[in-house]
Amino acid sequence: MNCGICAGSLGFRYRYHDVSWDDRFDGTMWRYWPLLPVDPPDGAVTLGEGGTPLLRARSFEEHRVYLKDETRNPTGSHKDRSLSVAITHAKAIGADVSVIVSTGSAGISNAALAARAGLRSVVVMTEGTPPERLYPMFGLGAALVEVKAPIDPIVHGVIDVCREQGLYLSTTSRNSNPYQAEGNKTIAFEIVEELGKAPDWVVVPVGGGGTVSGVWRGFRDCRALGLIDSVPRMIGVVPADYNALEVAFERGLNRWEDVLALPYDNLPPSILVKLAHSYPPDGMEALGTIRSSNGFFVSVTDEEALSAQEACGRREGLFVEPSTGACLAGTTRLMDSGQVHLEDVVVAIVSGSGYRETACTMDSRPLRKQSVSLEELSTSLTGF
Amino acid sequence: MNCGICAGSLGFRYRYHDVSWDDRFDGTMWRYWPLLPVDPPDGAVTLGEGGTPLLRARSFEEHRVYLKDETRNPTGSHKDRSLSVAITHAKAIGADVSVIVSTGSAGISNAALAARAGLRSVVVMTEGTPPERLYPMFGLGAALVEVKAPIDPIVHGVIDVCREQGLYLSTTSRNSNPYQAEGNKTIAFEIVEELGKAPDWVVVPVGGGGTVSGVWRGFRDCRALGLIDSVPRMIGVVPADYNALEVAFERGLNRWEDVLALPYDNLPPSILVKLAHSYPPDGMEALGTIRSSNGFFVSVTDEEALSAQEACGRREGLFVEPSTGACLAGTTRLMDSGQVHLEDVVVAIVSGSGYRETACTMDSRPLRKQSVSLEELSTSLTGF
Numbered sequence: 001m002n003c004g005i006c007a008g009s010l011g012f013r014y015r016y017h018d019v020s021w022d023d024r025f026d027g028t029m030w031r032y033w034p035l036l037p038v039d040p041p042d043g044a045v046t047l048g049e050g051g052t053p054l055l056r057a058r059s060f061e062e063h064r065v066y067l068k069d070e071t072r073n074p075t076g077s078h079k080d081r082s083l084s085v086a087i088t089h090a091k092a093i094g095a096d097v098s099v100i101v102s103t104g105s106a107g108i109s110n111a112a113l114a115a116r117a118g119l120r121s122v123v124v125m126t127e128g129t130p131p132e133r134l135y136p137m138f139g140l141g142a143a144l145v146e147v148k149a150p151i152d153p154i155v156h157g158v159i160d161v162c163r164e165q166g167l168y169l170s171t172t173s174r175n176s177n178p179y180q181a182e183g184n185k186t187i188a189f190e191i192v193e194e195l196g197k198a199p200d201w202v203v204v205p206v207g208g209g210g211t212v213s214g215v216w217r218g219f220r221d222c223r224a225l226g227l228i229d230s231v232p233r234m235i236g237v238v239p240a241d242y243n244a245l246e247v248a249f250e251r252g253l254n255r256w257e258d259v260l261a262l263p264y265d266n267l268p269p270s271i272l273v274k275l276a277h278s279y280p281p282d283g284m285e286a287l288g289t290i291r292s293s294n295g296f297f298v299s300v301t302d303e304e305a306l307s308a309q310e311a312c313g314r315r316e317g318l319f320v321e322p323s324t325g326a327c328l329a330g331t332t333r334l335m336d337s338g339q340v341h342l343e344d345v346v347v348a349i350v351s352g353s354g355y356r357e358t359a360c361t362m363d364s365r366p367l368r369k370q371s372v373s374l375e376e377l378s379t380s381l382t383g384f
Numbered sequence: 385m386n387c388g389i390c391a392g393s394l395g396f397r398y399r400y401h402d403v404s405w406d407d408r409f410d411g412t413m414w415r416y417w418p419l420l421p422v423d424p425p426d427g428a429v430t431l432g433e434g435g436t437p438l439l440r441a442r443s444f445e446e447h448r449v450y451l452k453d454e455t456r457n458p459t460g461s462h463k464d465r466s467l468s469v470a471i472t473h474a475k476a477i478g479a480d481v482s483v484i485v486s487t488g489s490a491g492i493s494n495a496a497l498a499a500r501a502g503l504r505s506v507v508v509m510t511e512g513t514p515p516e517r518l519y520p521m522f523g524l525g526a527a528l529v530e531v532k533a534p535i536d537p538i539v540h541g542v543i544d545v546c547r548e549q550g551l552y553l554s555t556t557s558r559n560s561n562p563y564q565a566e567g568n569k570t571i572a573f574e575i576v577e578e579l580g581k582a583p584d585w586v587v588v589p590v591g592g593g594g595t596v597s598g599v600w601r602g603f604r605d606c607r608a609l610g611l612i613d614s615v616p617r618m619i620g621v622v623p624a625d626y627n628a629l630e631v632a633f634e635r636g637l638n639r640w641e642d643v644l645a646l647p648y649d650n651l652p653p654s655i656l657v658k659l660a661h662s663y664p665p666d667g668m669e670a671l672g673t674i675r676s677s678n679g680f681f682v683s684v685t686d687e688e689a690l691s692a693q694e695a696c697g698r699r700e701g702l703f704v705e706p707s708t709g710a711c712l713a714g715t716t717r718l719m720d721s722g723q724v725h726l727e728d729v730v731v732a733i734v735s736g737s738g739y740r741e742t743a744c745t746m747d748s749r750p751l752r753k754q755s756v757s758l759e760e761l762s763t764s765l766t767g768f
Contacts (some may be wrong), residue, residue, distance in 0.1 A: 143754070153758055384504055
């Protein structure tokens with residue numbers, strides 16, 4: 001879905017006068033529909049996305065760090081915000097199928113919201129994705145198509161096929177679908193309403209690059225509306241081995257060809273599968289976001305991410321996926337950088353729940369348990 | 385936690401004059417704290433439980449059936465409501481550990497909320513629980529203790545040990561902890577606020593028996609407050625092989641000894657593990673609830689539950705656990721009974737998400753997918 005004239009990316013402009021949030025949809029992101037590219041939401045396809053809690057983090061006691069708990073969305077991640085906009089658009093234009101390339105959260109969101117809308121859903125992925133990760137999509141009625149090819153040719157192939165066959169494409173990159181990109185703005189709207197002001201720092205996991213840019217545009221919308229005076233500095237967290245954007249940022253690269261020339265082919269596998277793009281499809285937009293906001297990139301190892309995931313469970317009470325662990329590891333790195341003042345407000349985006357990734361996490365952090373007889377129970381419990 | 389004088393079960397009475405909901409906690413169950421057995425909720429231990437959507441079901445088009453989507457709670461089930469009350473109480477009385485007997489949702493809730501409160505959590509379960517079901521508890525920092533004994537002696541053993549050692553016990557049965565039992569009332573409060581009246585029928589999965597009774601007490605509270613004129617008929621759904629309560633109801637049994645005399649030992653395993661109690665610990669209370677409300681029990685097979693789980697995914701967009709499938713199968717049975725009028729409002733409690741049960745469901749309903757080459761992609765997508 002690109003410009004029919006120049007083939008460039010598509011975005012949206014909004015009129016900012018006379019915008020007011022719609023109280024009828026309190027507790028969901030549809031409260032903010034006047035700044036989404038859809039008609040008034042009587043036709044919204046929704047399972048009640050958004051309205052997620054902003055929890056004070058226990059892990060950084062002296063600092064004001066908040067966790068935006070996006071695991072509370074219908075299928076356990078912020079992708080529900082994007083897909084509810086996309087499927088609402090799909091339904092409005094009379095589509096009867098929604099195709100997406102995804103092996104992760106976006107595929108589950110597509111399956112759930114398409115089911116809700118009465119559309120068929122098709123999820124296309126590369127070979128070898130663990131069946132436990134695919135299963136929820138299947139359980140939500142999606143047809144699963146595994147392709148024996150690397151992910152990039154699949155993404156381009158699916159764009160071509162959908163265009164030829166007139167199938168609605170919901171892949172969460174701007175070139176595939178610009179509508180879905182607007183859903184992430186509502187994360188910023190909710191944070192501003194909850195805090196009554198803009199945070200000073202927002203830490204976002206960067207995979208394809210669309211989330212960090214969407215959240216940033218949400219804060220800019222809030223400034224345009226006069227709801228906030230300042231905007232936060234955006235911190236993008238990438239996997240250590242998949243840090244093309246970090247390198248591009250540090251080297252001041254301005255052209256996508258220069259990013260593509262960086263040596264990021266044939267990288268080792270990472271447990272941070274949802275962030276592990278060699279060349280993130282919305283990478284240029286993400287680079288622009290980090291620069292405009294006066295932020296920076298942080299890269300974290302799989303081990304750091306897993307440790308942060310573990311700490312988040314034990315200290316915050318949130319069972320998150322490894323890729324969300326990466327964001328929290330990045331937050332620790334930000335706090336350790338000495339750049340955050342004591343009065344600063346920091347928000348970390350807790351993007352996805354761990355319940356959908358149990359099998360993957362277990363491989364890296366095996367279960368431990370005691371096994372006792374009934375007679376030994378008393379002695380066993382004495383230890384706690 | 386029983387009466388120190390007569391050893392009987394404990395409950396709570398409330399004053400119903402001057403009760404008003406607390407708008408500061410909108411969007412969570414803590415809005416209703418004046419009818420919970422805790423102090424004003426500045427000390428509430430919460431991850432933002434409750435405030436779950438009431439979705440119009442697509443599956444019963446001509447009838448007004450709603451799904452109360454409890455999968456939207458912090459750990460994916462309604463048990464978070466019970467455990468947030470229990471852990472708030474535990475913290476208020478100075479406990480530093482919360483022990484629970486559970487192999488399912490309540491164990492995850494205990495782990496998450498104890499972590500949030502800074503308490504240690506211990507989950508005790510019977511041998512042989514699949515590691516995928518235990519893993520989230522481990523990921524949330526719980527110590528796991530597997531006991532080589534059937535579940536009933538474990539429950540009683542843990543009650544004794546906790547009493548001896550002064551450990552806080554959070555098991556979700558009234559005899560173990562009467563505080564947690566109050567959390568389920570808030571499901572009814574939310575339904576009444578959303579509908580502006582009482583539904584005519586409420587369908588609830590019955591495992592231990594506490595949920596159906598808690599929801600029922602919530603509706604009675606609403607009537608006592610003058611918020612509703614009538615109360616719903618409560619339908620309890622039990623597994624076909626574990627239907628002692630259904631039989632007790634139909635035979636008019638009034639004493640627990642008579643229920644215990646029914647032949648429900650050594651039953652075959654069921655995929656409805658969260659409902660499969662031979663003799664539900666809160667069974668007498670559940671029996672009383674169904675009778676008082678002029679409702680009845682429905683029993684469903686594993687196969688019916690799995691089919692309803694599948695239909696819920698494909699038609700409603702909700703990926704639920706098999707035990708929640710049982711509730712939806714029971715709802716279909718109710719609708720087919722001819723007792724529901726066209727103008728009646730029916731609410732089914734969608735109690736638990738399927739993301740925590742992926743491995744178990746996969747065994748019963750294997751994944752299906754296509755596998756194609758890049759060249760075959762176009763032909764493959766033509767089929768949709």
